[in-house]
Amino acid sequence: MLNKNEEKNLHNNQPETAPKNQSSFYFFPFLITFIVMFGIWMLLSGKFDPFHLSLGFISCAIVAFLSSDLLFPSPILKGKLTVFLRWLCYLPWLTIELYKANIHLVYLSLHPRMMDLIDPRIIKFKSTLDSELGLVTFANSITLTPGTITVNVSSDGDFKVHAIDKACADSLPGEMEIKIAKVFRKV
Amino acid sequence: METITSIKPLLAVLVSLLVTPMLVSSRNPNVREGWTFVAAIIKLAIVASMVPAILQGTEIVYTVAEVFPGVAIKFKVDAFGMLFALVSSSLWIVTTIYSIGYMRGLNEHSQTRYFCFFAIALSATVGVAFSANLFTLYLFYEMLSFATYPLVAHHQDREARSSGRKYLLYIVGASIGLVLPAMMICYNLTGTLEFSKQGIFTGTEPNATMLVLLLMLVLGFAKAGIMPFHSWLPAAMVAPTPVSALLHAVAVVKVGAFSVLRVLTGVFGIDLLARLNLGTVICYIAAFTVITASLIALSQDGLKRRLAFSTIGQLSYIVLGVALLSPKGMIGGMTHIAMHAFGKITLFFCAGAIFVATGKKNISEMVGIGRRMPITMVAFFIGSLSVIGLPPTGGFFSKWYLVQGTIQADQWPMLVVLLSSSLLNAAYFFPIVYKAFFCTPEEAMFENRIEEAPIWCVVPLVVTAAGSIALFFYPTLFLKLAELATR
Amino acid sequence: MDNIFLYSSLYLAFLMVLSLYRAIAGPTVLDRMIGVNAIGSKTTVMLILIGLLYHRVDMFVDICLAYAMLNFIAVLAASRYFHKRKGLSDEI
Amino acid sequence: MDIFVCILLFSGLFFLTAGSIGILRFPDFYSRLHPAGKLDTLGTLLAMLGLALFNLHHFSLGALLTSLKIMLIIIFVFVASPTATHAIVDAGVRAGLAPWTKGEKRR
């Protein structure tokens, strides 16, 4: 099915942490998943009588048992919480960026001579980020912000981005990458 | 009239049916035919054991199950039925003997099948004879049709198959297409199907309906061979000769005639027919058949085909006799069932014996055969006398009564028909006999050396020929039965 | 307030017509996917609006969430088609 | 309060409108994804936020939880929308769709 060259290329781009060894069971990921899930449960349920709480307990246990390895592919949890907190702090900035980007896009969309303004192109660059989550956050942020959409990311950090015009293309990787790198830097 | 309830009629019907598993399972031909004999003799014994009671004027009745309101599977033995059952069951024994000789003589295949269906056919025949209502009659009539199909198509070659198809098409087509709806209409009109002397109709039904019903019922029993539903019979002659002999001279065709008679006497009733003047219609149809069939028979070269057309003609005598609606005519018609049976079976036996001994089927090839097979040809002569209706054979009585019947009924044209057809009968039988015995040596196709068919073949035909003659001297049993039936 | 919600919903329905045009007109399957996805995002909002109109928004939130999830899954499944079957010869 | 809700709702609707128009007007598949992916996300986000706020009108624990659930939807959309956009654009690349460049006809 695949073009030969492309196949090789794609194969080399593989992330290394494909979920494997499903059978192995780790306690701490389980516990943390359970706690997170229980929090969400309370939010969803809104009923705090013993019956529903015990149901929640059982449900969360089931989910944690089934899927804790999806949430935490590796059993090492050191620093995850810090990363998560930093990630939360990153969100407001992203929202503002999103807002700004959208104003630009609205302008483009509603402009009568839109065809002259845009100049789509695909650009490539290499990111310095190394963690998987960091890359994904970055990719999604790119998608959400100014006139750019991530086309492809490899686990090495090669980005292929579709940009709507030259200005947008030039702004990459820019400030965003730095911010994300801060979030995901090693503790 | 007194009635007795007895299981005997059912037994008489079932005997030959129950013997079929034995026939199928027995590996040795001798054992198999032994069983057939046993069944045939038991059957005759059961039937015969009922004769005294019948002769005293009682009826024997047995109900198996009621299937519809007012309609049951029911047996009733009366004089007419007894007459027919007696003839067919006694001739079965003879035919069995003949079959053994014929089948073994020709080294036929599938003999087990042959004997099985023969037994089933006999069951059905006796069932028809003893049935108490139109429904039961129809049931056994259909059973007989299907049971004889494998016998007709026994040879399995192309001709046999096409004849078998023709046979089924006519017989079953007519019975499902005409009898069944007619029966339903009767039931719908009257709510019963029981045979009774005065008929089941109230007489208030419109004439046209009655005429249509009558025609449907009379023509629908196509086994009676009334034209235009006759052409299955010549076709069916491809069957082995014992089959033609018993079934197409006695059982099957007589079942047709018997059914027609039953319908005329039991469903419509003589009085109603007379009142509506419907008998004449049947008379003319039958008369037409008689003459036409005889004329066709004249031109046939195949011996069995000639016999077949003869049978068609003779069957219509029976119908004609009853349709005259005069007591004498009815006696004549009924006794003709027996008389013709003995005569015609002899003729068929002879034809078969000739075939077994010489392999000849056509009349033109039989010149001088009397020198080679004198016993057979003498028997043939006796048989033909009986069929023509000349003394000293039983056939004389039935024809005598028929003639009297025409006079009694004031149907002069019918008298002419009867007499002329007798002449025609003579015209197509005597040349055979004459050529068989009286020919110049140059014409003779056979060497002057007596070489009869196997003994198993010869004995039966001698017996039946003797029976024909005996009936001339002792016809009382059948005449008595017929008289009882017309009362 | 109900009136505002009602007219907002109607307006959303009008926006859906616009997205539906893209979904129907194509020209490629992927354009249709974009259109359907856009309809989906409007529908989520509309569901909440309807919940508010019924004054029973707590009952509609669950539907809305499920809707968003399954819309996502459906779109993902459709796009995964091209992941395994590249282009092919027929119209894309 | 109502006014604030209205502002949020209408701005959300405005973005959604722009998104819809953008989907119609942009010349090719890739560029259409921009309004579809971004404007719709933001529009949904704002509108929902407004509605969540409105829901807090009659404050109670239940209402708060409901609003939080709406926020949950927002988060979900926030994660799912770019992913879906990416999936679609990826599909386009794999399908071999060439991007529109300046000067071509609208596709």
Next chain:
Amino acid sequence: MFWQIDLAILTLVVVTAVASIMVKDLLGAAILFGAYSFLMCLLWSIMGAVDVAFTEASVGAGVSSVFFVAAVFRTSRRTKD
């Protein structure tokens, strides 16, 4: 039950239904059918049938479209009508 929205969505539903059977590509048909189901879900929530809407959203729209796409994936997209 809000007849104005109901009316609007009903019209949309009809359009989508026609489109999904007219489109000359099975994948497109599957996608449009998904849209049709989602609109139906909306319609039912408008009519107040929340459980039906929920079921349609999950069963009718979500899983059905996935099945459709899977089937098209395993067979062919080609169609003459």
Next chain:
Amino acid sequence: MSELIPTIIAKYNYWIYITLMMIGLYAMIAKNNLVKKIVGMNIFQTAIILYYVSIGVKKGATIPISTGGHGAAHEAVHAADYLNPLPHVLMLTAIVVGVATLGVALALCLRIYSRYNTLEEDEILAQIRKK
């Protein structure tokens, strides 16, 4: 005429359900592609669901979930306040039956495709006839 327009408006849902059903039926009869027929079949089924749900609608009623919650069992409940839940229940069943049928139909399509390598009915029939 004056009576016609109110009739049309008062039963708008019913007209649309008929329209949808006919679209589905037409697709099932006239379309040549097996999967297209399945799409038509689903539209057909949903049309009936639409019909049923329309029966359940009641002016001025709210969704059929008690506003009182678990505890308030003994308040008086006015039937007119709630939509008719029975059609909803029936239609849950119908939807599920629909998806079950869909699954089976698609499985059959897959088998057919693996055998004839096409989904067009006329092409399949041509192949069968050739044999």
Next chain:
Amino acid sequence: MKIIGLIITIITGAFLVYAAIDFPAWSDPNSPASTYLSPYFIENSMKDTSVPNYVTSLLADYRGFDTMFETTVIFTAGLVCFILLRISGGKEPETSHYRHVLTGVTVTLKKGHKIPESEDFERIDDLWTPPDLIIKTSCRLMIPFIQLFGLYVIAHGHSSPGGGFQGGVILGASIILLAISHDLRTALEKMREKVVAILCPIGVSIYAGTGTLCLLLGVNFLDYSALASVLHVDPIAARSHGIFMVEIGVGIAVMTTMIWIYNNISSAGKYNQGL
């Protein structure tokens, strides 16, 4: 065919339109449907079963028998897909492919050969493509929440919309999402075929078994009030609990069936790389 179809359609449509003229107007509160039977359910649901969601009580109790068969229909569909599509094992394909995880090199082996069990190689199929990083990661994070949501929907069918069906489908969809975003092998490792195939009838059996339990306790089939003696609660609460048990059964059955059907359809019964 098109014209015939059109004619049939138009005739049928015209007939239906003709019949619809006699209908009560849409949303008429006084139509027979709204006044004859439904008030009973609305007014008595809380009293009889203490379930605020009338649809749920109607679904699982008043008309619980329908629902049992509805679940059976789902099970049947799964089974039919299985029986039609599943290519039974035992036949080893001509070639098998393995991929070295670290380098991405693909090894193709002839029939009969095997690679020693190791962490470095994973089995792939000839249609294999690498999973997309973004999709994979975001889905991986979403799936647990989707599952939780599914369970929540099942558990709260009493008081809010939802219940066994919807929750079950969402649960199933979460596994399907796993299969879509990763590949079918990964999903199968989570939910093995045998587990699916056994859980599915068990789910329906929970439903039917609850009913049979009632029957064995001496009342009619599916009359949950009999469970009161087992659960030590009053009959009304027993009905509520009975409904809950039934919903769990439905949830399990629906979830597994959805996975089952998806697995079979997306891999055409080969259970290798799916969609």
Next chain:
Amino acid sequence: MSQQYPAILVIVPLLSAFAISIAGWVNKRLCFPIIVTALSVVVYASIGLLLTVLEKGVVIYHLGGWPPPVGIAYYVDHLNGLVLVVVASVALLNVIAAKKSIEQEFPDKAAPFYTLYILMVTGLLGIVVTGDAFNLYVLLEIAALTGYGLLAMGEERAQLSSLNYLYMGTIGACFYLLGVGYLYIVTGSLNMMDIARLLPPLYQSKAVLAAFIICMVGVWLKMAFFPLHSWLPNAYTHATSAASSLIAPLVTKVMVYVMIRLILTIFTPEFAFATMALNNVVVWLAVIAIVMGAILALAERNLKKMLTFIIVAEVGYMVGGAWLGNRAGMTGAILHIVNDALMTLCVFLVVGNIVYKVKGYAFEDLQGLFRKMPFTMGAFVVGAMSIIGVPPTCGFFSKWYLILGALQAGHYGFVAALIFSSLVSVVLFFRIFEICYYEPFSDHHGHDHPPEPMDEAPLLMVVPLLIVAVILILVGLYTGDIVNHIIKFAIPEGLV
């Protein structure tokens, strides 16, 4: 326990279906004993129910303990009591007879097959026993879905035919559902008895009229009534023998039962026959169905396909009989449900045995079968006689009532059609007898074929077949009792 029979009737097969499904993954040999036990229980319960009904009258069972208009109820009266026994016993006999061929045809999928099989039986039993219009739809779908699965497991063309069946079946079921919806919108009820009680004042309503017609069209689609029959022959022909010998005898018959139930119970005969005045049209359709079925059967050179066309004709019998609008016709239709189920079972089991041994059922494969498989063919003769309508077998008696009904209604076209189809059946079956009775033609080859040794199907297949053959005759002989004690009460007094 006896008051729980209606529930047991459905629950036992349902639970055993799940048990079989699980057992298939654990130990395959458990499947067959489970299914036979379950079906035996069902037969026992159905006979018990019929006896109870005969003794005490209608049995009503409230599912979930809710009284009828609220909950779902089962009604067992004389009509469905009779059909229940037929369905249960046909299923039991067939599964025993089919065991060998199932093992031969799909050794590794026997367990799912048995599961589908018994689910189908559950569905059919449920359809027969239920008193709720919507419940019937759900059960209809179960029976249909399992049917699609079972039929599609056959040879190559089976899937396409099964898919066509699926389309038609879905339309049919949806039409039925729509009809129920129409009834619901005007009455607000779903219970059959309740609807019947509420309907009379509404007889003039167009919606009720439409409901009736739509329901009828739906049911006709499902039973392959004439213009809508096109799916049936292919679907049944290409299926495996185990599946077709369950589906062919039961599905169409049960749908005819549904039709009769609709006419008799929901829309009372007065409405169906008097208000509607559609009798003539439908009976003429039935006439065409019978004639077309017979003619199309004549054109076939393939035993199984021929039999399927005969089924089409038989459906015409039943529909026509029911629509004659008098007691005799209705009696004939109901009796024919029983008889046709049995005789179709008989001939399809024969086909199963032939396929098991000969691996084909085209006419040329059948040569010399009488010698090879005498018992099978003996049973075939009985079945064929019954289809033709030869007296001691049961087929004749239902035909009798049908003709009687037609005569009373003055519908001679129907009589003619019945007679015609009987005649055609004679031709059809004797053509086959000819082929399998006689060894191949010897006039071309010259040399004699040595007679083939007897090679009968296994005992497990032959014994049920012979039992069916005997039952065919017994039912025929006891028709009077069946009519007088059961069917007479199944038809409301109003129908004369």
